[in-house]
Amino acid sequence: MEYIYHIAVLFCLYGILTISFNLLVGFTGMFALSHAALYAIGAYTTAILATDFGIPFPLDMIASVLVAAVISAVIALPALRVTGHYLVIVSLALQIIVLQVILNWKSLTRGSDGISGVPSYNAFGFAITSPDRFLIVALIALAACYWFTHRLVRSPFGRGLRAMRENESAAQAVGLNILYMKLSTFAISAALAAVAGSLFARYFRYVGVDSFTINETIYVLAMVILGGMGNLRGSLVGAAILVALPELLKFVPLPVDIADKIRLILYGLVLMLILLVRPQGLLPEPRGRKAMLVSVEDESGPSDAGKLLDGEGGRQGGVVLQGSNLRKQFSGVTAIKDFSIALKRGQITGLLGPNGAGKTTAFNLLTGFLKPTDGVITLNGRSIADRKPHELVSAGVARSFQDLRLFTNMTVIENVIVALPDQSGRRWPNLFLHPARIRAEERANAARAMEILRFVELENKAHETAADLSYAEEKLLVVARLLATGAEVLLFDEPMSGLDQTTLADIFPVLRRLAEHGKVVCIIEHNLDVIKELCDEVYFLDEGRTMAVGTPDALMNDPELAERYFK
Amino acid sequence: MDLFLQLLVNGFINGSNYALLGIGFGLIFSTTGIVHFAYGSVYTFAAYVAWFLATSFGLALLPSMAGAIVAAVLLGVACYTLLYRPLELRRAPPLIPLIASLGLNIMLENLNAIIFGSGVRSANFASEVYFAGPVFFTSVHIWQVVSCIAVVAALVVFLRKTRYGRAILAMTDDPNMARVVGIDTKKVSYIVFALGSAISAVAATLTLMKDGASTHMGFIAVFMGFVAVIVGGVGSLRGVIAGGFLLGIVESLGLWKISTEWQSSIAFIVLFIMIMLRPQGLFSIARR
Known part of the structure; x- marks a missing residue:
């Protein structure tokens, strides 16, 4: 006993x-x-x-x-x-x-x-x-x-x-x-x-x-893998099995030192076999609806998500985010030579240019993902040179990625919830100090996320895993996730590429409505029709420089730019 | 001053051993992307096989080494066939082969211990002591340096001049592109596992001659090889050689001022500094 x-x-x-x-x-x-x-x-x-x-x-x-x-x-x-x-x-x-x-x-x-x-x-x-x-x-x-x-x-x-x-x-x-x-x-x-x-x-x-x-770490690793990565109950199962299993060896008459080695061999075998046969472990990580933290009933609750879709207010046309004489040098290569931009409230600004012109690098500079070698970036007149990307998001500047970068194993609604601002539950001590507040916030956030999904018409897909969406739906989810940040300045990296006309017709009004509500919108775009249809002002970028600024019509009628673009 | 010279020479000799380990490990890692921790057990196995051949059949150094190479190649290729290849076919994410290799290593290490027994096994290969001024060294030291040079020379010729050598370089550069242009990446993977394991057997036989073979010799060997690769820069032959010698010399010269029990920590300090200051390694082929 x-x-x-x-x-x-x-x-x-x-x-x-x-x-x-x-x-x-x-x-x-x-x-x-x-x-x-x-x-x-x-x-x-x-x-x-x-x-x-x-x-x-x-x-x-x-x-x-x-x-x-x-x-x-x-x-x-x-x-x-x-x-x-x-x-x-x-x-x-x-x-x-x-x-x-x-x-x-x-x-x-x-x-x-x-x-x-x-x-x-x-x-x-x-x-x-x-x-x-x-x-x-x-x-x-x-x-x-x-x-x-x-x-x-x-x-x-x-x-x-x-x-x-x-x-x-x-x-x-x-x-x-x-x-x-x-x-x-x-x-x-x-x-x-x-x-x-x-x-x-x-x-x-x-x-x-x-x-x-180090062998001790490997035992524990074997237990984690056997039970299932990302599943706590699995960890207990894994530990139980791998603690008990070698004990069975005690009933086999073996010399002590051999028995000990066989125990280690057993651990190694279990580790390899489980990876070959069932890499997700005995109890896999919960996915989809099971993994969600919020309950479905909360999603239909009243929501104040409207606030997230509105700009801060202030004069339409006022400059919010400005980059002046930006330069970015990577060891040897200068990706951005001289780039200046002023994004204005209530306007949709387009960033146009041939491949390799430096458009995405410009976005990376404006959103803190890269630090400019030279130049000044201001948000509402204050310099934001040293801010990290996540700080800029809460300050009001957020971006999307050309290659989407959705959280593909999370549900659609969770992709949105994770982006919502002001979540005190992101700081772990609050989980234990203010559990009631966190629960209330989660309820409210479920409703807000649902409203944002309704805004982009993805509400019927809310509980699907993001990986299962069609390409057009993924693009909409990218928009929804960006909106959820509540940021005032929204930078979209090719939100329309690869979409057919009908889907485009769905996204156009979304973006236009955002601008009307006082948001600052900037898009990188290759499709000239889209630019013409949507943008109030266009920056033409080539070889890391701002070549021209103006209305879409003015730029497209410039023969020199046309030649650069189509070269 | 004499001590300094002696330590420098010792460091150079140890460095050639680390470089050899790093070349074998790095060849597999940079070509297939597999962190092959069981490389340590293959190395241990090779040392025991050489010991067995030398003591049971009285073979000399080179025939024993040849036997060890054959044994290591067989075991190394078996590792790839039975474990890594199936994982690749399943498109397992890159850390999965690494975890599996930890399991494989712990299994093989203990199988080695059961088959060959624990405790140090040594073989009495003919060995002599030489003096060059105040510095002394032995036959095994010469063997280590010579075999490092020979392996590097042969490898350079192989990589540059033969079809499969160039295929290895292409795959190191960009595995997907290599596949697109029609390189048989499966065959190339088998070749690097065979080559890498063979190189480990060379290092193993010489370590057997120097210090004897023991159950746990593999872990520190694969670890130093890995460190040499990271310090030198993944995918660069020049880098891993420089990394190996740097480790050996810094570790040895460290003894000048630091007491011996800290010796193995010195290499890791080099690793930390390197990763902080130059994460791409001394020489890097990474273009991203």
């Missing part, structure tokens, strides 16, 4: 580790292999504080959590500059460095001897030494970690994580603060791993580096 309890305690520890690793790898898509090192930091912090300084529970665990979170955030800062394979190699290096520090800082960690004699928990004079008593503590910790993470991922913050995982630049373009989300996730994931580490120290009453090698 003792043995069963022991296995159950192990399950709790691995359950916590799996949940926290899934948050990082599955939900956020950040593949950092330094989890065992953070687990180690949690365990050592508790072991040192409890053994050498007599610090009681829960102070030891709190300290573990804080130390791991801070170290993780500090190491994440450089690591976050890189993604994909680079993050893998950097995090592996961190794993090795942390273990080396633990091994070599002998005065604190006792090096390769490890720290033994860690005091066990004490509750009302009872020492919690046996597995059955400890199991209660471990279960409570697991439940708390599960509840916390569940809250976190099923929230506006979690929705942001999914959006970021699908497309980072699009997430920035709808106003999400990527750095904040990544740092938070790194720190929280480390904090949860440290809870498991702290429990480890108190349960085994011994910590040594051997328990925290």
